Amino acid sequence: MTIPMAQPVLGEAEEQAVLEVLRSGRLSLGPRVPEFERAFAEWLGARHASAVSSGTAALHLALRAVGVSEGDEVVTSPFSFVASANAILYERATPVFADIDPVTLNLDPDAAAAAITGRTRALLPVHIFGYPADVPALEAHGLPIVEDACEALGAVHADGVKVGARGHPATFAFYANKQLTTGEGGMLTLGSAEHKERVDSERNQGRAPDMDWLDHDRLGFNYRLTDLACALGLAQLERLDEMLADRAKVAGWYREALAGSEVGLPCPDADGNVRGWFVFVVQVPRERDRVIGALRDRGVPSKPYLPAIHLMSFYRERFGHREGEFPVCEDVAARSIALPFFPRMTEGQVAQVAEALLTAL
Numbered sequence: 001m002t003i004p005m006a007q008p009v010l011g012e013a014e015e016q017a018v019l020e021v022l023r024s025g026r027l028s029l030g031p032r033v034p035e036f037e038r039a040f041a042e043w044l045g046a047r048h049a050s051a052v053s054s055g056t057a058a059l060h061l062a063l064r065a066v067g068v069s070e071g072d073e074v075v076t077s078p079f080s081f082v083a084s085a086n087a088i089l090y091e092r093a094t095p096v097f098a099d100i101d102p103v104t105l106n107l108d109p110d111a112a113a114a115a116i117t118g119r120t121r122a123l124l125p126v127h128i129f130g131y132p133a134d135v136p137a138l139e140a141h142g143l144p145i146v147e148d149a150c151e152a153l154g155a156v157h158a159d160g161v162k163v164g165a166r167g168h169p170a171t172f173a174f175y176a177n178k179q180l181t182t183g184e185g186g187m188l189t190l191g192s193a194e195h196k197e198r199v200d201s202e203r204n205q206g207r208a209p210d211m212d213w214l215d216h217d218r219l220g221f222n223y224r225l226t227d228l229a230c231a232l233g234l235a236q237l238e239r240l241d242e243m244l245a246d247r248a249k250v251a252g253w254y255r256e257a258l259a260g261s262e263v264g265l266p267c268p269d270a271d272g273n274v275r276g277w278f279v280f281v282v283q284v285p286r287e288r289d290r291v292i293g294a295l296r297d298r299g300v301p302s303k304p305y306l307p308a309i310h311l312m313s314f315y316r317e318r319f320g321h322r323e324g325e326f327p328v329c330e331d332v333a334a335r336s337i338a339l340p341f342f343p344r345m346t347e348g349q350v351a352q353v354a355e356a357l358l359t360a361l
Ligand SMILES: Cc1ncc(COP(=O)(O)O)c(C=O)c1O
Pocket: 053, 054, 055, 056, 057, 080, 081, 083, 084, 126, 148, 150, 151, 173, 174, 175, 185, 186
């Protein structure tokens, strides 16, 4: 039996929630949007939350909220999904990459510090694969921080604060493989009421809350999330703790099945940091692409995840990036494989993947 790469947990609660919205006729700009925002903020412990159409939209609005604009530099991780760097370019600012920590795979605070210049307007750490980035270390620079928490719902910092609840604008994504899904969608958590007002306006074509429909007092976008999606999100939020626990359980099975092998495993939780499990990514010692092919031959899908952003053709051509600039990132990116991973994965499926991987090696 072929194993899926990812699979959302959807049931009657989700069906009912979406049907209710369909029957109400209020498909957008209705009551489910603020309900989902409030429930999400409460679950996380964030002051404010704004629902948007994607994690990428959340990143764009977050960077605008902290004042990133043309000519600015934003220090960020090259080991991320491309959207975290692209969003910086949307504002004609420059992503300045700094290398990652070889254990956590997150932005190395020392490398980030060395990359700061007089033009640095913000820092954009990514909580990659759901492991908390060292945001407290970055806070020491006194620069605005935007957190890419798109993979990190459920993660907790060493001081007990959930990732995304420190007060910096933080972004979440709800694509179908994420810890919580609305099909497509995103959330931006915020610590300041002014940021919330600006984001809510800019996601809705720059319209102020008290304005007539066709009056706009600033540049805006259509980054709205529908009531259908928010209803789905509310139903998913009800089962989020359970889904997160199931993901952690599956990760535990993988860890046991691959223990003692030459496969590099995701770093275990350390110093009080807690990972919010999103993907199970391993590093193989050699021949990554052949291993992916061998897995495919045995009905096991897998992905080279993640490629280094600075070595993607667009970034090479635009900025002249070359191999060797960020050696830790490049080494990890060349050896990483995302394995099938989802909350209802069985122990038998995990054993099948692990066996296929060890045989391939
Ligand atoms: C680290 C990271 N940043 C940003 C995004 C963008 O989110 P979306 O696909 O919802 O635009 C993702 C989504 O996969 C991600 O993993």
